[in-house]
Amino acid sequence: MNTLLEDAQAAGASVGLTADRITLQGGKPLVGRIELKGAKNLVTKAMVASLLGETPSELRSVPEISDVRVVKGLLEVHGVKVSAVGDDTLLLDPANVESAHFEVIDAYAGSSRIPILFCGPLLHRLGEAFIPDLGGCRIGDRPIDFHLESLRRFGAVVDKQPQGIRLTAPNGLKGAKIELAYPSVGATEQVLLTAVRAEGTTELRGAAVEPEIMDLINILQKMGAIISVDTDRVIRIEGVERLEGFKHTALFDRNEAASWAAAALATNGDIFVGGARQSEMLTFLNVFRKVGGAFEIQDDGIRFYHPGGKLKPVIIETDVHPGFMTDWQQPLVVALTKAEGVSIVHETVYEQRFGFTDALVDMGAHIQLHRECLGGAQCRFGQRNFNHSAVIVGPTELHGADVVVPDLRGGFSHLIAALSAEGTSTVSNVGIIARGYENFIEKLRALGADFVLEA
Missing domain, CATH: 3.65.10.10 (Enolpyruvate transferase domain)
Structure with missing residues (x-):
């Protein structure tokens, strides 16, 4: 370690x-x-989505920015093999996903808030996930309450510890009805990344519908997810048992x-x-x-x-x-x-x-x-x-x-x-x-x- x-x-x-x-x-x-190249607010989330696939994914138009390097490191400490092909393409192979020690996660995460989005995929793959203290730009409160409450609705158990938050799913994750008080992009991404493999149907009301969200939905659909988007900010996700890898050029x-x-x-x-x-x-x-x-x-x-x-x-x-x-x-x-x-x-x-x-x-x-x-x-x-x-x-x-x-x-x-x-x-x-x-x-x-x- x-x-x-x-x-x-x-x-x-x-x-x-x-x-x-x-x-x-x-x-x-x-x-x-x-x-x-690809949008920072899409590429990093697409990299996390690769955890959900049973086969490797290929993500194109990846920018050389530090947030991408942070997510690459977080994926690698969780056992994902990340390989660069040419100047802007990543191959992500999640065949050997494993748990990582909180100190390593914290060291790789730095000031990034991305680790919160690892929770749903890791709960599906491993039955547990860990979130260190989260950083990000100092432009407002940006609480993770939306994330944690949504994960609880899926059946996750949230245990706050001195080093961060440990989540488990002793009975697996189940579809849920969730309504956001504000159309948070991060909370919408959390629900999408969690619901696609949850048992049953999830209904998300008050969802964010930014182009980056829609492109993430495109990626998840390529992987085998069943997702519909209504005009009134309602997203419905029918959980599936298995997802494959994707090939995608980022927005x-x-x-x-x-x-x-x-x-x-x-x-x-x-x-x-x-x-x-x-x-x-x-x-x-x-x-x-x-x-x-x-x-x-x-x-x-x-x-x-x-x-x-x-x-x-x-x-x-x-x-x-x-x-x-x-x-x-x-x-x-x-x-x-x-x-x-x-x-x-x-x-x-x-x-x-x-x-x-x-x-x-x-x-x-x-x-x-x-x-x-x-x-x-x-x-x-x-x-x-x-x-x-x-x-x-x-x-x-x-x-x-x-x-x-x-x-x-x-x-x-x-x-x-x-x-x-x-x-x-x-x-x-x-x-x-x-x-x-x-x-x-x-x-x-x-x-x-x-x-x-x-x-």
């Missing part, structure tokens, strides 16, 4: 960038082409696409995002156009560019799909600092997602945070004293500053701000950005960004 633990710690140390600070010279438009990363689109707008640039598709980005494209951005839809991607002229203020309210994604608002806020007038962003998904704006204010932006629900209907955070609405007054010229990355999307937003600012900025803790943006340093270089990496 000591060898496994040492390997896990070494793998964790190698995740991300060798440099953790980048100095950027702003004021230069980003121009060029970058290519997307493109629409969050990364929106981030580069915002970078083009904020820097007066012109970026072609290869692999992006219109259908999954419909809501974002509407807002992008309202702000004053321009785009061209092509068969192999979308060109995003600043057409000249003044940017316009907008009112945005984040929401679950098909609404405006919470992961889209942070990069777009940087562009809104350059819009002429007052923009309002009402965050309804995560209650503490505006922490990244402190750095923008230091760079000269006029942003005020409010506890009230501004610009839209009352949301679940309205009476809880969270600063979940932002008022952005522009246009303002940002200036260089020293910035520390707080979380994944906020960190990329800081890069955009530095690239659009006058002068020199230093952005530290950029390793976090590697969790969800593949080769972002190389992509910045290809787009003509002026920067220096520092250890």
Whole structure:
């Protein structure tokens, strides 16, 4: 076990960038082409789904990001053989699934919250699972209560221990009727990964229906699952005794696409995002156009560019799909600092997602945070004293500053701000950005960004 633990710690140390600070010279438009691979929010869940198969799975368009490396390590310590084929394909063979010691799981997991999704598949395969203390970006409460309560409904026994939570299924897992108080993506994934092998039928009400969820359902159906999706956020899963492996090309990363689109707008640039598709980005494209951005839809991607002229203020309210994604608002806020007038962003998904704006204010932006629900209907955070609405007054010229990355999307937003600012900025803790943006340093270089990496 000591060898496994040492390997896990070494793998964790190698995740991300060798440099953790980048100095950027702003004021230069980003121009060029970058290519997307599979979505972070789908690929890692598809890797977990491979545990459910009796035969190997093949997952294509896998990005080289640290979250993928974390899940690869977690699968390997549970006995799954993970092999790379070419630049972006993984073969996952679960023939020898086994239990893993909590210290090894914890060492591999690091700040990732992915281990919670291992529970259903491991309960089916081994009759037990363990969850260490969970991390993730500090953007809100993100409790695992939905997950644990759902697992209990399937018949799992939850035992909280000093090192984490141990789950067992002494009588196997049975189908259940579950209703989510909020359409949580993670909780929906949990139910899907657990219900497909549970005895009987599961009915999930209040489910999330994001494109990544639908692509996970596509994968599970390829494996032999029986899943129907109604228009009223109801998903029904008929449990089956056996699932096979899958062959699947992952959905493109629409969050990364929106981030580069915002970078083009904020820097007066012109970026072609290869692999992006219109259908999954419909809501974002509407807002992008309202702000004053321009785009061209092509068969192999979308060109995003600043057409000249003044940017316009907008009112945005984040929401679950098909609404405006919470992961889209942070990069777009940087562009809104350059819009002429007052923009309002009402965050309804995560209650503490505006922490990244402190750095923008230091760079000269006029942003005020409010506890009230501004610009839209009352949301679940309205009476809880969270600063979940932002008022952005522009246009303002940002200036260089020293910035520390707080979380994944906020960190990329800081890069955009530095690239659009006058002068020199230093952005530290950029390793976090590697969790969800593949080769972002190389992509910045290809787009003509002026920067220096520092250890």
